[in-house]
Amino acid sequence: MFDAHAHLQDKRLAGREREIESLVLASGISGVCTCGTAPDDWADVEALPACYTFPVYRAFGVHPWYAGALPNEWDETLKDFLLRHPDAAVGEIGLDGIRSTPPADSQYGVFERQLDLAVELNRPVVLHGAKVWGLLLDRLAPYAGKLRGFLLHGFGASRELLQRFLDLGAYVSFGGAVTHPRCVRAREALLAVPDDRLLLETDAPDFFPDDGLPLTPDLNRVNHPANLASVLRHAAELRGIDASTLEAQTEQNARTFFGATSTKND
Ligand SMILES: [Zn+2]
Numbered sequence: 001m002f003d004a005h006a007h008l009q010d011k012r013l014a015g016r017e018r019e020i021e022s023l024v025l026a027s028g029i030s031g032v033c034t035c036g037t038a039p040d041d042w043a044d045v046e047a048l049p050a051c052y053t054f055p056v057y058r059a060f061g062v063h064p065w066y067a068g069a070l071p072n073e074w075d076e077t078l079k080d081f082l083l084r085h086p087d088a089a090v091g092e093i094g095l096d097g098i099r100s101t102p103p104a105d106s107q108y109g110v111f112e113r114q115l116d117l118a119v120e121l122n123r124p125v126v127l128h129g130a131k132v133w134g135l136l137l138d139r140l141a142p143y144a145g146k147l148r149g150f151l152l153h154g155f156g157a158s159r160e161l162l163q164r165f166l167d168l169g170a171y172v173s174f175g176g177a178v179t180h181p182r183c184v185r186a187r188e189a190l191l192a193v194p195d196d197r198l199l200l201e202t203d204a205p206d207f208f209p210d211d212g213l214p215l216t217p218d219l220n221r222v223n224h225p226a227n228l229a230s231v232l233r234h235a236a237e238l239r240g241i242d243a244s245t246l247e248a249q250t251e252q253n254a255r256t257f258f259g260a261t262s263t264k265n266d
Helices: 015-026 038-052 073-086 105-120 133-144 159-167 184-192 223-237 244-257
Strands: 002-006 031-035 056-060 087-096 125-128 150-153 171-174 197-202
Touching: 002 150, 002 197, 002 223, 002 244, 015 197, 015 223, 031 087, 031 244, 038 056, 056 073, 073 105, 073 223, 087 105, 087 150, 105 125, 105 133, 125 171, 133 150, 133 159, 133 197, 150 184, 159 171, 184 223, 197 223, 223 244
Parallel strands: 002 031, 031 056, 056 087, 087 125, 125 150, 150 171, 171 197
Antiparallel strands: none
């Protein structure tokens, strides 16, 4: 199993590394992509692989929630991190419709600057488009043919919109939403993604799955990558296939998308 989207650098997981490590090793996870969200967590993302024995792949980027208050030359700093790590992706980047700030204008500029960097450095891109997937499609489309690859994380919009993204070459990853019966759109979209474009994720420490395994009791709704087993179980049941088949397919897709070949940290 490969967790295509998590935030292991999140402060809610700090000090829990040993517990997470043992759960992850017991669950058979073969890789986790940990996504940066803002300049002030990039150094933590950079340091993460040293905290774990399972393979951790890195993505550096500015999440749209943090696009409104960036230091000068943030993009040069981002480029430095990416150049230091030739196997890192650009993410988590995109557009957001959940929060009312920052305004769309600053989100667009920061998003497009990062897409330019992904093209320039030939890196895969991990995308956030919550509640504004249509806007994201419009802004992404001019870049789609130039990008090495892009992944829609936590997708939850219509089948029509999904098909337009797929036509542009999208990979799509699904997480805890598919374990919750009320998340109808995510569950419907899960059924419409071709076998060779599908990935699975936890988005840890968020989106605790319906029947996930808790960390120690005081953190029982804090998600972790070992709960990918729950996402896999539900996704396989919904798609009507064997869990081991889906596991192998989604792991292969993740390795293709991220260019992830190693089985240990550098
Ligand atoms: Zn995320």
